Amino acid sequence: MKIFSELGIRSSHMFIIIAAGVLVVNVDSQICGRAPVIYNRVFTDKAVVEDALVTKTGIATKLGCLEVCGRSLAVVCTAFVFNKQQQQCKIYKHSLNQLTQVTETGSVGFAILEEATCPAPPPLPNGTVTYTSVVIGSTATYSCDADYHFFGLSQSSVCETTRAWNGFNGSCRQVFFYNITPPSGPTRDISVPGLVTAGWKIEAIGTPLDSPRFYFNLMHDNNRIIAFHMDVRFNFGDVINTVVINSFTGYWGREDSYQPSFPFAPDQQFNLTILVTDNGFELTVDGQWHATREHSINAAVITAIRIDDACIYQSVKMFY
Incomplete structure (x- = not known):
């Protein structure tokens, strides 16, 4: 035999x-x-x-x-x-x-082939990837680090028969900022990384300096469009302790002024929340003072936050 x-x-x-x-x-x-x-x-x-x-x-x-x-x-x-x-x-x-x-009893197998696999899935800047296998058909899931948010179409990738990972589409972008130092010039811009729609919220914790005024703008990055302008005036011209809210779309719109229960003071920390709604903006300061402003232009044009050098911000956070 x-x-x-x-x-x-x-x-x-x-x-x-x-x-x-x-x-x-x-x-x-x-x-x-x-x-x-x-x-x-x-x-x-x-x-x-x-x-x-x-x-x-x-x-x-x-x-x-x-x-x-x-x-x-x-x-x-x-x-x-x-x-x-x-x-x-x-x-x-x-x-x-x-x-x-x-799994049938009696199957005879031999360790003579490697399972078809992909290399380790590619890393994601400012994020992490989680996976349990690299064989064909496996799935890798991506998530963002703290202070970052995922923007894109898909947070997962699949190991395909080409031995390549495909399907992931997106990136991690920073949405929480801390200890924002005064700008070297008169203003500083913070990028708004994603589309602003109803439900979008920003929370800013800041401390005004001993200055006549400071402002907080939500604008398009060329500054030709300001969807929301908050001007806090302690002693500016003939205006004292007044919050002025406005917008600019090639020209200034109607000016809304708020004086009663003025919530700001020099060298005193405040917590400002701005919520975008279907109709406009809702403002809250320290959970007590409230104001509203209707949209003069679609909030989707907002691509940046502009602050000036008259206020120091301990944090600025955007929520999607």
Whole structure:
């Protein structure tokens, strides 16, 4: 009886009878040929189960690439792979598009193929990626670091048959800012990273300096459009302790002035919240003082926050 020296397999084990017909195990090839496209079922021939030499030798030597081919369909092969970590047989089918775990008793597998995998998913600046596997079909999920928010279409990526990660679309952009120092010039701009719509909110904690006034603008980055202008006047011209709210769209709009219960004072910290609604802006200072301003232009034009050098901000936070 001939023995194949590479694996020590007796020729009597080269033909395995199953319901679909006679299958042939080809140990001569060291490389997998055409990717399998179909298979009927895993063979569970008792003779194979009882002969531990086949499995043990295959696992130990890692030689060759075993293909199980139907005699009547010689071009259709199924490649069995032994996963050492899981101690289970696995099978590749349908051109490696899907990995199906083989659990039937008697499956014979050999550690001669690596599972089709992708490299580690690419990193995300200012974010992290979480994944449990890099085999084809695996999913990686991205999340943003503290003080950053995700903007994009998809936070997940899939390891595809091309062995590349695809599907992720977006980036992490900063939305929380702390200890904003006075600008070197008269003003400083903070980028608004995403679209401003109803429900968008900004919270600013600041301390006015001993100055006649300070302002807080929500504007388009070219400063030709100011969707929201809050001008806090302590002693400016003939105006004392007044909050002026306005907008600029090529010209200044109607000026709304608020004097009663003036909520600001030099060197006294305040907490300003501005909420965008369908109709306009809602202002709250220290949870007590309130004011509103209707939209003069679509809030979606807002791309920047402009502050001046008359107020120091401990934090500016945007919520989406």
